[in-house]
Amino acid sequence: MKEFIEEVGQFSIGKVEQDVFLSNYTTYKVGGLAKCIVYPKNVDKLVELVKLIKKYQLDYKVLGNGSNLLFSDRKYEKVLIHLGCLNRLEITSNKIVVEAGYPLIKLAREAMKKSLTGLEFAAGIPGTVGGAVFMNAGAYKSDMGYLVRSAKVLTPDLRIIELTNVEMDFHYRSSFFQKHRDYIILEATLKLEHGKKKAIEEVMNERKKRRMETQPLDFPSAGSVFRNPENMSAAGKLIEDVGLKGLTKGGAQISPKHANFIVNVGGASAEDIKSLIEFVQDTVKEHYHVTLKVEQEFVNWE
Numbered sequence: 001m002k003e004f005i006e007e008v009g010q011f012s013i014g015k016v017e018q019d020v021f022l023s024n025y026t027t028y029k030v031g032g033l034a035k036c037i038v039y040p041k042n043v044d045k046l047v048e049l050v051k052l053i054k055k056y057q058l059d060y061k062v063l064g065n066g067s068n069l070l071f072s073d074r075k076y077e078k079v080l081i082h083l084g085c086l087n088r089l090e091i092t093s094n095k096i097v098v099e100a101g102y103p104l105i106k107l108a109r110e111a112m113k114k115s116l117t118g119l120e121f122a123a124g125i126p127g128t129v130g131g132a133v134f135m136n137a138g139a140y141k142s143d144m145g146y147l148v149r150s151a152k153v154l155t156p157d158l159r160i161i162e163l164t165n166v167e168m169d170f171h172y173r174s175s176f177f178q179k180h181r182d183y184i185i186l187e188a189t190l191k192l193e194h195g196k197k198k199a200i201e202e203v204m205n206e207r208k209k210r211r212m213e214t215q216p217l218d219f220p221s222a223g224s225v226f227r228n229p230e231n232m233s234a235a236g237k238l239i240e241d242v243g244l245k246g247l248t249k250g251g252a253q254i255s256p257k258h259a260n261f262i263v264n265v266g267g268a269s270a271e272d273i274k275s276l277i278e279f280v281q282d283t284v285k286e287h288y289h290v291t292l293k294v295e296q297e298f299v300n301w302e
Contacts, residue, residue, distance in 0.1 A: 001035060004056045004079075008038055013049050014085060015039040022071045025063065025082075027126060029220040030270040031071030032300070037063070037080040043186055046081070047158055050184075053079055061299065062184055064128035065103065068135060068222055070277075072300040073270045083130055086186065091116070096190040100130025104137070112204060117195030118147050123204040124211050125223070130185040134177045135295075136170045140207070145170025147190045154184040173227055173295060216255040219263035225277060226260055226292040235292055236260035239280055242287050249276050274298065 008016055016038050022031025040046040053060050060079040063069075083101035090097045091114050098107060108123040121139040125132065136145050148170075150162050169176040177183055211217065226235035239245065239259035246256040251268030254276060255261040262276050277294060285291050 001056075001058070004052060004058060005036060007052055008049065011045075011048055011052070012041075013038065013045045013052075014041045022066070022076060025080075026066035026069055026071060026222075027220055028070060028222050028268075028270075028273060029264050030073070030268055030273060032073045032075050032270075034076045034080055035078070037082050039082045039085050041085050043086065043154075043160070046083075046086070046184070046186075047154065047160075049081065050154065050158060062130070064101070064131035065126060067125075067127045068131060068296050070222065070270060070273060070296050070298050072274075072298075074300055076300050081184075083128065086130075088187075094192050094194055096192065097187060098129050098190070099187045100128060100133075100185045102129045103127075104129055104132050108204065111192060112197060112200045115195055115197040115200065116192040117200050118142075118192040119190075120200060120203045120207065124208060129188055133168070133185050133188050134175060136173055136175045138173070143170070143172075144188075145175070147192065149189050149191050151188045152186040154186055156182040160186065214258055216257045216261050216263050219253075219255070219265055221255070221261050221263045222296050224260045224295055225262050226280070227295055229290050229292065232288070232290065234260070238284050238288060238290075238292070242283050244280060244283060247276065247279075249279075252276050254280065274301070 005016055018036055020034050020037060022034050023029045038049055040049050058079050060081055063080045063082045086099040086101035088099045089102055094116055104122045104125050104127050107129060108119040111119045121142040125137050127137060132144050133148055133151060136143050148165055150164050152160060152162050154160055228234045236259040244254050245259045247254045250272035251264055251266050252272035253263050253265045255263050262273055281292050
């Protein structure tokens, strides 16, 4: 790893951070020590970085805003690639071309300023564009799959290609990328509709007010923990009905405000959160014979 980091510096690929706690890079505010985080300056530098990673036979993971990840408390030995510098945005008429590191909430606001409607659902999702495409993030009966027309990606053999909406295979909280994790999303092209700025802003403000009233935004979390099961009540309702609302383990708690949120009320470990997730799954399965699917990704637990 030492020689790899030296070469990253020699090629001016971007900022490198070593031995940093992942609690500073995830919205749960938990996670062990990360060996190395690299911030490539642009797409060309990202390609150089992946070439170096392959040269040294290292493993890597792409990191966005850390808003849908649960890292374990153990040391993370792989290279983390942070795409925060890939943040170019172009808006032409109702077409948006945006790089993967651009914040999704900021993008929704910029679309609103241009009187473009369709991204209102994203105004409260604290991820990046790349992460949102990867997860097919959504809310209010809409998601990225309705808007993304194409995406530029870096393939495992280091080619830059464009995938169509159909090729990205969007489904509920799912996409092509979750089954092909060695593809790196570089940028997305979205098509929105022209609307009225005031009406768009009113929708966003009303939903913000609703989130503040119904979601535990005053504590670190990763948003909704579980997907809503098909043909049943919402996951939060099932969790509440089995009496788990407010249950605490260490510094982690099933939110008394919204049962599909697990929050870090102070000093939680990653293990505290994972244990609560698994306990919820076991309890709901015992009562309703359904296994709740976790929206978040467990990293470095194997």
